[in-house]
Amino acid sequence: MKNLIKVAFLSSIITAAMVYVILEWKPLRSDFSQPPEVSWASAPAGISMAVPPPGLSEEERNNIEIYQRYSPGVVNITTTTIGYDFFLRPVPMESGTGSGAVIDDQGHIVTNFHVVRGAETLEVTLPDKSKHEARVVGADPSNDLAVIQINVPRGRLTSVPLGTSKGLQVGQKVLAIGNPYGLERTLTTGVISSLGRSIQAENGRIIEDIIQTDAAINPGNSGGPLLNSQGQMIGINTAIYSPSNSGSVGIGFAIPADTVRRITGDLLTTGYVRHAWLGIGSTVNLADFPGLANALRLNTERGLMIVDTYQNSPASRAGLRGATDEVRIGRRRLPVGGDVLLEFQGKAINSVQELATEVDRYKAGDRVTVTVLRGNRKIDVPVTLEEAPRQ
Template identity: 45%
Template sequence: MTAWQSIPLIQAEFLAGRAEPRVVTPRGDLAADEQATIALFEQARGSVVFIATTERLFNPWTRNALQVPRGTGSGFVWDNLGHVVTNDHVIAGASGATVRLADGRAFNAVLVGTSPAHDLAVLRIGVGAGRPEPLPIGTSHDLRVGQKVFAIGNPFGLDWTLTTGIVSALNRELPTDTGAVIERLIQTDAAINPGNSGGPLLDSAGRLIGVNTAIYSPSGASAGIGFAVPVDTVNRVVPRLIAQGRYIRPSLGIRTEEQLNAALSARLGIQGVFVLEVEPGSAAERAGIRPARLGREAGFQTGDVIVSLGGRPVRRVADLLAALDRHAPGDAVSVTVLRDGATVDLNVTLDAGR
C-alpha cells in the first residue's frame, strides 16, 4: 500500500463528511483602470477584423489553378462605406482575401489600393445591415513617450486579442523588403506578434493612433519592441488610396526631423519647419531653398524655415506633410520661408517622391 492509500478507513469517512467547497471571498468592484481597459476593448472590438489571404497556385500536371491559404492578419473598419485598412505586407502577393467581422460574418474583399512605402493597404467589403462602426481617429504628432497604448489584433490566428503597453519611443525608421524606409514610426512595448499586423494601436481614449506593422525580434515573436505607422500618416495616405488606388508622394526634396524641429521651434520661438538638408537636383534646390549649415566656428546655423505651403500655414512637420498631400507631383505651389528674419516667397514645382 502506497502513502496515498494509507489513510485509515474510519478517518476517510470522517473527512468525507467535511469535504465541502471553499467559501468564496467577494472580489468587490474592479479597479478604475481595469474598468476603463475593458470598456475600451468592448467598444473597439467590433471595428477590428480578421483577414485571411489566399494564393492562386497552378498545378502543371493537372493544369488546374488552386486557391490555397497564404496567411492571416488584422485590420480595422475605416469608414461607413465598407473600407478596411490593413498593412500592405498582409495582402502583398495574395490573390484574394476574406475579411471576418467580430460577429462571425465573413466577406470576400476587393483590393482598393496599396502604398508599400507606408506599408498600408485598403480593402473594401460589401456590408449591408449591421455595419461595424469605424474607429475614432486620433493624432500622433503630439504623442509622448510613456503614454498608455492598446493593441487589438489576431496574433497567431488567436482572434481579437488585446495587449497593452506604452509608447516606448517615437520617430523610428524601419526598412521594408522593397528597400523603402517607413518613417516616423511609433515604437511600443505592447505585445505585437505575427498576425497583429494591420491591427489598430489605440490611445487610452480609444482613438486610433497607429497601425501595427512590425516587430523587432530574433525569434519571430514579441520581444517588447513593436512598431506602428502613425495615424497622421494613415489619415493622409488612406483617403488618397480610396480616391486614386495608389499613393505617389509629392516631394520637396528636403530632410526634416520632428523632434529636432520641435526643439528648435521652442528654443528660437519660430513656428515652422526647419530645413535641415536639401537633396541635390530636387525641387527645393531648383527653387533656391536653403538648408541649415554646420560650421566649425559658428556651429549650427539655421537655413530656411518653411512657414506656409500652397497658402496653408505650416507650424510643424505634420502640417507640411498634410499640405503636400493636397497636391500631386508636377504641381507648382507657393512656398513661404523665413530667411534671416524676413519672409521670402518661392515657387516650387513638386517632384514625385519615393
C-alpha cells in the same frame, strides 16, 4: 545619359538625427506557408456592454470598456494566393492572415500593404464569424498601408475612430487589438516606448515617425489598431523587432495615425497615393567609393553624384546635370561629372533613401531648393515638384 551603365548604389551614412530600426524587423502577417478631407468614424453609440464586476481598478475598467466598445471594429483578413501542384496546375493556397480596422460604415478597412500583397483573393471575417470577400481599394507600399472594402449593409459594422499622433508622449498607455497567430481580437496593453523611430518598407523606402511600443504584438497583428486610453486609433501595428523569429520581445512598431489619415485619404479618393516626384534617375553615392571624391578633386566627400535625370522631369527642367564622363574604379566603370546633390531644402542628403524620404514630405506643385556641387561651386537650384508617375 540613359545609355551609360547604371550604377548600383548602397545606403551609407545615416545621420545621427535619425534612428533607423531596420535590423531584423519583421512584418506581422502570420504566414502559413494634404489630401481631401476624409470623414472618419466617431465613437459608435448604442453598443451594449457587459457591466464590469466590482473591485476592479480604474485601469482595468478602462481596458474592459475600450475592448468591449471597439474590438468589434477589428477584423481578421485571410489572403489566398495561387500555387501549383505536381502537374503544374494552379491551386488556390491560403497564404497568410492579418488584421484590419473598420474606418467607416461603407465597409472600408485599413490594414498593412504587406498583409494583402500578392493576394489573389481576400476574405474578411467579422466578429460575428461571418465571412466576406474583399477588394483592394488602393495601396501604398512606401508606407505599408492599404485600404480594402467589403460589401455589407450600413449600420452592421463598428468603426474604430481615428485619433491623432500629434502630442503623443513616451509612457502613455496604449492598447493593441489584433489576431496574432489567428487568435481573433486579442487584446494586449503597454505603453509608448519611444517616438520618432524609422523602419524600412519592403520596397526600401523609409517610413518615419514610427511609434514604438512594448504592448505584445505578434505575427497576425499586422494592420490592427493601436489605441489610446480614449479608444482612438493612434497607429496601425506593423512590425516587431524579433531576433531569430522568436516572436514579441516587447519591441513593436506602429505607423502613426496622422500618416494613416494622409495616405488613406488619397487611397479613398483616387485609389493611389499622390507622391511628389523630383525625377533624378541613377546616382553614385560618394561615400560608397572612398577616394573617388579625391580623385575627381571635389570639395566634398559626401553626396549623391547624379548620373542621369528623367526626360521632362522636374529635375531636368530645373537644369540638374547628369554624368559627362566615365572613370574606372577597380573593375568598375563609374559615370562621373554630374552635379553632386548635397542638400534638399537645407537638409544634408547622404543616401537615396534619405532623398526619397525628404521628397515625400512635400506634394506636387511645391517649390523646393536643391543644393548641388557643380564645378566645385556650391549652388542652390529651385525645383518645382510634380506628381510621381504611376507605376
